[in-house]
Amino acid sequence: MSTPSLSGLPIRRLSPRDVLACADLSENRGWPREEHKWRLLLSAGSGYGIDDPDGGLVSACVVTEYGPQERPELGAIGMVLVAEQHARQGIGRRLMRHVVERAGTTPLTLHATPYGRPLYEELGFKVTGRAETVRGRFAAGGSLPGVTTRAATAGDLPSILRLDAEVFGPDRTHVITRLPAFADQLRVAVEGEADRTGGGLIGFAAAWPNEDTHVVGPLVARDTATAQALVASLAAGTERPLRTDIDVRHEELLVWLKERGLEAVGLNSVMNYGASDLPGDWTRRFAPLTVAAG
Numbered sequence: 001m002s003t004p005s006l007s008g009l010p011i012r013r014l015s016p017r018d019v020l021a022c023a024d025l026s027e028n029r030g031w032p033r034e035e036h037k038w039r040l041l042l043s044a045g046s047g048y049g050i051d052d053p054d055g056g057l058v059s060a061c062v063v064t065e066y067g068p069q070e071r072p073e074l075g076a077i078g079m080v081l082v083a084e085q086h087a088r089q090g091i092g093r094r095l096m097r098h099v100v101e102r103a104g105t106t107p108l109t110l111h112a113t114p115y116g117r118p119l120y121e122e123l124g125f126k127v128t129g130r131a132e133t134v135r136g137r138f139a140a141g142g143s144l145p146g147v148t149t150r151a152a153t154a155g156d157l158p159s160i161l162r163l164d165a166e167v168f169g170p171d172r173t174h175v176i177t178r179l180p181a182f183a184d185q186l187r188v189a190v191e192g193e194a195d196r197t198g199g200g201l202i203g204f205a206a207a208w209p210n211e212d213t214h215v216v217g218p219l220v221a222r223d224t225a226t227a228q229a230l231v232a233s234l235a236a237g238t239e240r241p242l243r244t245d246i247d248v249r250h251e252e253l254l255v256w257l258k259e260r261g262l263e264a265v266g267l268n269s270v271m272n273y274g275a276s277d278l279p280g281d282w283t284r285r286f287a288p289l290t291v292a293a294g
Contacts, residue, residue, distance in 0.1 A: 014047030066170035078292025107275035138235035147229035169279030
């Protein structure tokens with residue numbers, strides 16, 4: 001029996017049962033396996049992939065939709081991968097066209113590496129911003145703003161969701177409610193004393209495990225001082241290096257992070273399809289949960 005051509009292989013929905021196959025595909029392309037992140041994305045979003053007749057996956061990606069389920073307001077595309085042995089054969093383009101067609105009128109967003117950007121531009125995505133990836137061991141010390149932070153509790157969740165709706169725009173309850181189980185730390189910044197009854201919520205941030213680092217994201221804060229306090233409090237709770245993706249418009253925070261020992265390791269383009277800009281309030285949105293989910 002002849003092996004079907006790649007162009008004839010069907011695109012199917014992935015599920016959490018495909019985590020190991022997705023991690024294998026990541027490893028095939030020289031990326032970290034990131035099984036923990038794949039589990040989150042495949043449970044909170046919709047994965048699409050092409051099976052390899054010889055086993056594993058030829059290609060995969062994930063779309064995380066936000067807003068009402070019946071009428072999403074935004075879809076974030078991430079983890080677009082094609083196995084090395086099948087690269088440069090139009091498979092990534094075919095998978096992306098499938099995602100764009102399924103989205104219909106729903107605006108799409110993604111973070112593109114310099115390598116992937118030409119494909120997305122060909123499909124009609126436009127660059128609307130940039131995010132700088134920084135990584136390193138956070139060096140404590142120096143003066144910090146007088147912002148009160150503490151570990152989040154179950155009672156904080158309604159306030160976190162309200163603040164997130166103000167800042168992010170479309171509802172992402174299905175993602176934010178997974179943070180307590182997904183992250184090793186979830187902290188909030190409050191006005192007033194750090195008790196569990198007083199003070200209004202002015203920011204929140206999580207640190208989740210990824211290989212040998214803790215990724216800081218999401219990072220939502222009233223201002224730069226609040227973002228700094230949240231990052232410092234997360235750093236105090238881990239011995240791992242930190243990694244995060246900061247909107248380059250938050251130049252003051254980026255400078256501060258580099259002064260504290262983090263170094264720039266990448267610069268991605270934020271690209272949109274069907275929308276000139278992302279919804280919400282970028283001035284309070286410092287870092288995404290992950291660039292794969294917005």
